[in-house]
Structure formats: C-alpha cells, structure tokens
Amino acid sequence: MGKIVERPETGKLFFDFRYEGKRCREQTTLDSTPANRKKLESILKKIEAEITLGTFEYHRYFPNSPRAEEFTKQAEVQRAREAHDTPLFEVFSKDWLDEMKIQWRQSHITTVEGTLKNYLNPEFGEKEVGCITKQDILEFRASLAKVSTRKGNRLSASRINRIMTPLRMILSEAANRFEFSSPYHGIKSLKVPRTDVEPFGIDEVRQIIDTVRPDFRNYYIVRFFTGMRTGEIDGLQWDHVDFRRRQILVRQALVNGRLEYTKNDGSFRTIEMSQLVVDALTEQKKTTGKKDFVFCTRTGGPLNHNNVTKRVWYPLLRHLGLRKRRPYQTRHTAATLWLAAGENPEWIARQMGHTTTEMLFRVYSRYVPNLTRRDGSAFERLLITQFQNPELEPMEDTADEK
Incomplete structure (x- = not known):
C-alpha cells in the first residue's frame, strides 16, 4: 500500500507506491501541511484503485517523470503483444x-x-x-x-x-x-551426415609436385605443407612472410575477390615453415617479390581460385590418373602428414587454426595407422613378447611401490 511521505531536507511531500513490481517515488512541490497531505492521499487512493483495475496510466499523473516514458513503452509493448501488433x-x-x-x-x-x-x-x-x-x-x-x-x-x-x-x-x-515466446524454440537443426576427408598419400603428393606446371609448383608445395585454406594462401602477401623467423602470418583471406580478416580468432595464427616451404617461397620471391601477393596473376592481382581449379588442378589430377578431389584436400593432407610424422597434436591444431585438438582426432586420426603403422601392431608385439614367450624376462614395473 502506498503512502505520502515528507522529504526531510526540503519539507516537500512525495508519493511512495509500487507499480508493476517496482517502487515508485514521485516528488511534488507541495509543503508538508495537513491540507496538502490530505489532498495527495486522495490522489494516491485513486491511483491505487486504477492500478487494481488495470487502467492506471503513469504519464497522466506524472507526465515529466522518467518513469512515465519507461512504463509507457512497457505498456505499448504489452498491447502490441496482445494484439499481435508487431512489424512485418x-x-x-x-x-x-x-x-x-x-x-x-x-x-x-x-x-x-x-x-x-x-x-x-x-x-x-x-x-x-x-x-x-x-x-x-x-x-x-x-x-x-x-x-x-x-x-x-x-x-x-x-x-x-x-x-x-x-x-x-x-x-x-x-x-x-x-516480449513473445519465439516459435523457433525447440526446433533442432537437421542432422548433417558426416563426410570423410580424402587426403592425398605422400606418393601422390610427390607426383603432383613433380608434375604440376612450373609456375604453380611453389603454390602447391605451400598448400600441401602448411595446411592453409584456399582463401588464406590466395590472400597471402609478402609482408606476412617472415623468412627470418621462418613463419607465415595468417591475418587475412581472399573472399569473393576481396581481402578480409580471418573468419575467427583461431584462424588468426602463425604457421611454422618447414625447409621445403622456405625454399619454395624463396624461389617464388624471385618471380613475385616486387608484387603485393605471393601468388598472383601476371598483372599482380590475386588468383581466382575457380580459374586455378578448373585450368590447373583438375586437369593435373586427370593427367596423373588420380581421383578427382577438391583443392581443399591439400589442407587435410597437411594434417595427416603432420600426424604421421608424430608431431604434437596441439602444435598441429595451432598450425591448422583449430582452437582445440578435438577436431584433429575426430577427423584425421583414422588416417594415421596407414602411414605410421601405429595401429595396434606395436601392442600386439608386446603381448606376444611378454605372454607367449616364457623364456623372456617380464617387463619391470616402473610404478612406485606402496
């Protein structure tokens, strides 16, 4: 229940009541006299009656109050919701x-x-x-x-x-x-079938690099051994190649013919260059070192990936008798080769621009046994040695004795 209160520092009366779950205190210019108090109490009773009936309009009583605008907007939203008066x-x-x-x-x-x-x-x-x-x-x-x-x-x-x-x-x-309930609530995305990656084997990579036309040899060496995305390598500029530290700084990508920042924080990364990549970029600099883009057209503009794919990549695969695969598989190839070489998974994830190793193991790990023979055969040899050959000494227990 509301009340009329005197403000000690001014001696003026003010309303103190609750509306829509909020405490409202509205100042008046009336002095604290019995007559003024009685007058305001009469108004307060009317306010509370309208609140009970649901007809109270804040701005009619307190037009200059900040609360008036707040409650007016709230009322408008409520009416719109009840009448479905929402924009198209x-x-x-x-x-x-x-x-x-x-x-x-x-x-x-x-x-x-x-x-x-x-x-x-x-x-x-x-x-x-x-x-x-x-x-x-x-x-x-x-x-x-x-x-x-x-x-x-x-x-x-x-x-x-x-x-x-x-x-x-x-x-x-x-x-x-x-303020209405979203009709999309409870609708789940369609289940997307998992698609297998199709990385190239090391022999296939060697075939491609040895056979591709000379002006694209360095391009594909960098693609195969850095794991860069198409937009990242096509948008690579010389000021993002650090030969002294042997690093490629991935800061941008070429998307629909224009340079844009990498799509997320993980993609913004530094790639460590192997010697093969260093040599390829050193050779490439002799050709395009005075231009902005590392790999570019004769006029210095960025490559058109559709053009390169149709005129260089697919004809090369047909010529070699290799199964048709998208150029993006060069990225998957880099991941499987790093795994096969026994590199630290966290390092590989950073090279690829993944924030965790989860995708690395989920997508690529099944290819590792074919390349390294780390497919359980070592464990099989251990069991044969320790359990099927009694003449051999058992393995020492390295655990701490308790």
Whole structure:
C-alpha cells in the first residue's frame, strides 16, 4: 500500500507506491501541511484503485517523470503483444541485418542478404514477426527439402540449416524486443551426415609436385605443407612472410575477390615453415617479390581460385590418373602428414587454426595407422613378447611401490 511521505531536507511531500513490481517515488512541490497531505492521499487512493483495475496510466499523473516514458513503452509493448501488433518480417529483418553488419565480414553479410532475398522474405516477408508459428517454420523447412539446385540436386541438410539460421536469429531477437515466446524454440537443426576427408598419400603428393606446371609448383608445395585454406594462401602477401623467423602470418583471406580478416580468432595464427616451404617461397620471391601477393596473376592481382581449379588442378589430377578431389584436400593432407610424422597434436591444431585438438582426432586420426603403422601392431608385439614367450624376462614395473 502506498503512502505520502515528507522529504526531510526540503519539507516537500512525495508519493511512495509500487507499480508493476517496482517502487515508485514521485516528488511534488507541495509543503508538508495537513491540507496538502490530505489532498495527495486522495490522489494516491485513486491511483491505487486504477492500478487494481488495470487502467492506471503513469504519464497522466506524472507526465515529466522518467518513469512515465519507461512504463509507457512497457505498456505499448504489452498491447502490441496482445494484439499481435508487431512489424512485418521483411521490415524487422532489414533493421536486424543493419544492426548485425558491424560484427560480420562482408562475405557473410552477402550470404545473409542472399538468404533473406531468395528464401526468407518470399516466405515470411508479409507476415508479422509475432504471428509466425512453429508450424509455419516447420512447413517452410520441409519445403526447402524439395528445392532443386541449378545442377538438379536437392538442397543438402547442411544448406537447409544455413538458410534456417538467420530465421532463428531474427525470430529470437523479435521475441526479446516484443516480449513473445519465439516459435523457433525447440526446433533442432537437421542432422548433417558426416563426410570423410580424402587426403592425398605422400606418393601422390610427390607426383603432383613433380608434375604440376612450373609456375604453380611453389603454390602447391605451400598448400600441401602448411595446411592453409584456399582463401588464406590466395590472400597471402609478402609482408606476412617472415623468412627470418621462418613463419607465415595468417591475418587475412581472399573472399569473393576481396581481402578480409580471418573468419575467427583461431584462424588468426602463425604457421611454422618447414625447409621445403622456405625454399619454395624463396624461389617464388624471385618471380613475385616486387608484387603485393605471393601468388598472383601476371598483372599482380590475386588468383581466382575457380580459374586455378578448373585450368590447373583438375586437369593435373586427370593427367596423373588420380581421383578427382577438391583443392581443399591439400589442407587435410597437411594434417595427416603432420600426424604421421608424430608431431604434437596441439602444435598441429595451432598450425591448422583449430582452437582445440578435438577436431584433429575426430577427423584425421583414422588416417594415421596407414602411414605410421601405429595401429595396434606395436601392442600386439608386446603381448606376444611378454605372454607367449616364457623364456623372456617380464617387463619391470616402473610404478612406485606402496
């Protein structure tokens, strides 16, 4: 229950009551006299009656109070929620995208813009964000599974998930702002089948390097023995090659023809160069050392990876009779060769730009036995030696005696 209180330092009266779970104290210019107190108590009773009836409007009694604006906005949000008076999806998604751009790379912004234009706005654009239901979302996702690509294939589960991600983010943000429950709650991403990596064997790597046209030999040596991504090596510039420390500083990548910062903190890394890589880059510097990019066109511009793949990479694999594989497999090859050589997994993860070794073991470890014979055969020899040959001395127990 509220009350009228005198402020000791001024002798003025003020209202003290609770509204919407908050304590509200509103100052008046009236002196603390019996008549003024009685007058304010009458007003307070009216306020409390309206609060009970749900008709109280804060700004009518205290128009100049900071609380008035706060409770007015809160009331408007509540009314919008009750009346489903929320902005259209197309309008809200545009505002959301403008707010998010500052934290995204341009390539990701372009991807999200394409997703909104081609998929989300045609489906949800004219609907209020507060009126989109869980059924709408599930029906939309089911319809994506029937969409065909330009090559006549169905959209993959991974592609569908990437289309759905902005929708989830938009609806979640709208739900927070307009105080309704997000219809996306409880909808899980589609399960994406695991895909095997297809690294090249060491003999295949040697074949490729020995056979590739001379102007791309250094390029593929660096790709195979640094684990750099396509965008990273195509965007590599000479000021990021440190011959003295034998390091490549990965700070940027070439994405859709423009240089951008690496996509995450793990990708921002330093790669230690082997002697083979040092030699290849030393040789390359004789050709492109006066240009910005390490590997570039005759005019000094960055390579077009699609052009290189179609005109150099795939023809080379066909010529050698090797199975067709994407150039990205050079990165997977580097990981398996490092593992095969017995390098520290944490060091390998840092070279690859992984924040942990989890992906390293999950994706690549099955290739190690084929290269190093660390496939249980050493353990098998131990058991044979210790349990099937009684003439040999047993192994000493190195554990501390208790």
